[in-house]
Amino acid sequence: MPQQDRKEKILQDVKSGVQRTIVESPLTKQGSDAKKKSTFSPKQKRAYHRIMTGLYVAERQGCRVMFLTLTSSPRSPSFSRQNDSFRKLKQSIQRLTPLKLLRDGYIRPADLRRHYPDLALNEPLMFEYFKVHTNEGHGVFHVLYKGYFIPRRWLKAKWEELHNAWNVNIQRCWKSKKRVAGYIAGQYLAGQDSSFTRYSKSKGWYPSGCIQKWQWLKRWQDVFNRPILEMWHDYLDGFFRNGVDTRQIAIDDYG
Known part of the structure; x- marks a missing residue:
């Protein structure tokens, strides 16, 4: 199709309310056009640290991490009101159970063991996330979440x-x-x-008080004789050692 005809087709689709937002994720992108961390702005560095912290916690919890992209159409709410849609979706997911998905035909009995091996039939799905809201197209949510499998068919129907x-x-x-x-x-x-x-996150993306602790470690890092990331991971690991909170809070604890 000639380029001019293609532009006219896209314009017609937009005018008629057809959604034509391209979905892209770090899982399918070959290579990376993203900047190196050394060139990040302060805002990007804060986001990078919060994402890394949540991913580290998810790894220690044994949680799977999913990448979710939610687009908007010309018929969607305005950009400033789109978070209301996401909040309602979050609430719907947190009320969702394997039994509901099974009864409504979104999964088969064989899928229970595969996707929800440690979850009771009536137990709601975990949904802890870090999300970025951009104004690409009519507005896009890029969401990292830790939790369980959500059928794309259910997600598509609910988001629509x-x-x-x-x-x-x-x-x-x-x-x-x-x-x-x-x-x-x-x-x-x-x-x-x-x-x-x-960007924003849910309360359970990482434990409460983590960022204040990180700021404290950065302020005092010259006093310690250990790499700051090593101390940071020790602090986070304290949430998971034998189910007991063993977080270190005194300078002497770090030698």
């Missing part, structure tokens, strides 16, 4: 019901923590006016 948009994508993150965090911080938090972004 809540947001009047059908184009969604969900994939498991198989890449390294650094690559995923670097991709999101570099690709979606570049700070350009053409891609205005907001």
Whole structure:
């Protein structure tokens, strides 16, 4: 199709309300156009650290991490109101159980063992996330979440019901923590006016008080005789040792 005809076709689709947002994820992108961490802005560095912290915690918890992309259409709410749609989706997911998915035909009995091996039939799904909201197209949510499998068919139907948009994508993150965090911080938090972004997280993305502790470690790192990331991981590991909170809080604890 000639380029001019293709432009006219896209314009017609937009005018008629057809959604044509391209979904892209760090799981399918070959290589990476994201900037190196050394060139990140302060905003990108903060986001990178929060993503890495959540991914480290998810790894220690044994949680799978998924990458979710939720797009918008011309019929979706305005950009400033789109978080209401995401909040309603979050609430719907947190009320979702394997039994509901089974009864409604979104999964088969054989899928229970595969996707929810340690979850009771009536137990709600975990959904703890870090999300970036950009103004690409009519607005896009890029969401990292730790939790359980969500059928794409259910997600597509629910998002269309809540947001009047059908184009969604969900994939498991198989890449390294650094690559995923670097991709999101570099690709979606570049700070350009053409891609205005907001990022936020759920309360359970990492334990409460972590960021204050990180700031404290950075302020005192010259006093310690250990790499700061080594101390940081020791602190996070304290949440998971034998189920007992063994977090170190005194300077002497770090030698």
